[in-house]
Amino acid sequence: MSKFCPFCGEKLLDEAKFCKNCGKDVSAYSAPGTGRNSDRGYSVPTVEKSHTLATVLGFVFAFLIPLIGLIFGIYLATRNDSPKAKRYGIIIIVIAIIVWVISFITSLFMY
Numbered sequence: 001m002s003k004f005c006p007f008c009g010e011k012l013l014d015e016a017k018f019c020k021n022c023g024k025d026v027s028a029y030s031a032p033g034t035g036r037n038s039d040r041g042y043s044v045p046t047v048e049k050s051h052t053l054a055t056v057l058g059f060v061f062a063f064l065i066p067l068i069g070l071i072f073g074i075y076l077a078t079r080n081d082s083p084k085a086k087r088y089g090i091i092i093i094v095i096a097i098i099v100w101v102i103s104f105i106t107s108l109f110m111y
């Protein structure tokens with residue numbers, strides 16, 4: 001049985017520690033036998049709540065201060081207890097980079 005990279009979706013070898021496409025550490029997601037995360041179900045509402053705050057702040061900073069938005073995005077993308085926070089984290093990282101690039105290009109045309 002094969003597994004996939006949680007960051008970029010690349011197909012991985014079962015024994016892979018790092019994704020060969022994006023280079024991220026995937027060792028925490030290995031071994032389908034260790035279902036520690038899945039049998040927790042949808043408990044721990046407090047964790048979700050704090051992620052929601054970080055998600056909102058991440059989106060706000062991604063537009064205002066991309067560097068700080070990027071930090072929030074990385075923080076969220078590395079939350080192993082919440083796939084939703086992970087997904088938002090990746091979205092925030094993408095937005096922050098886009099805003100950063102746009103502001104950089106804009107500053108070039110200002111002079």
Ligand SMILES: [Zn+2]
Nearest residue numbers: 005008019022
């Ligand atoms: Zn990957």
